[in-house]
Amino acid sequence: MQNIKAIGFDLFNTLITMEFQALKDALTRLTSSLRENGFAIEHNDFVEAHSEAVLDFLEQTKRDGKESHNRFWISTALAKLGHEVPPDNPHISTAVDTYFSAFIQHAKLIPGTKEMLTTLRQNYRIGLLSNFTHPPAANQIIAELDLEPFFEVVLISGDLGYRKPHLSVFEALIDHFGVEKEEIAFVGDDPEADVAGALGAGLQPVWTTYVRDNNIIPAPGVVGKGEKNPDSKVPRISDWEDLLSLLDIE
Ligand SMILES: [Mg+2]
Secondary structure, X not given: OOOOOEEEXXXXXXXXXXXXXXXXXXXXXHHHHHHHOOOOOOHHHHHHHHHHHHHHHHHHHHHHOEOOOHHHHHHHHHHHOOOOOOOOXXXXXXXXXXXXXXXXXXEEEOOOHHHHHHHHHOOOEEEEEEOOOOHHHHHHHHHHOOOHHHOOEEEEHHHHOEOOOOHHHHHHXXXXXXXXXXXXXXXXXXXXXXXXXXXXXXXXXXXXXXHHHOOOOOOOOOOOOOOOOOOOOOOEEOOHHHHHHHOOOO
């Protein structure tokens, strides 16, 4: 890759993985939190109503690119079970944080990631652009894995209002770096959100298949939606050594 001045990274299944049981644990914590706050719900009924709500909201997101938030999913699921509660109810807010505590606990850094970022930071501007509905949880994962010092910018879709592959989120990254878009590489695992998104915005995508190549089963809830492999012209990396050689770094 030529003339790269800045590198953007995706977070999930690119820099970190999520242990498989994360979503199951998160849903258990979510129903417990709601029950403790007085909602008479059965775990299985709630989980079913919640997953229906999630599918509906994700359909909408697919159409318009706008990020959604868990409080709407929970409010909708509760309404299906006869509890009319507005999304901004404080018990829902507590339930969202309790739900994400499981994801924070089950997040794991991909081996060698800090060493790779340490090396790249000597030559490039480094930023993070993640699709994540609840920014406080994303920021906490980044902080707990000690990734904060590596990024001069952390952009989360929940703050931006739109998700990758929407053009606006890549534009936010370009604006931040203040270099030509062609001078920015973007590394991510999702063929649609990361690779097609970066290409559409004029960045140079790098497709990482570490998770796939190591037969890691991605946790439900954090898996990319792009099914189709990128064009073979898009550079593909399987580990951080591949990225360093792509950038001509010894
Ligand atoms: Mg990802």
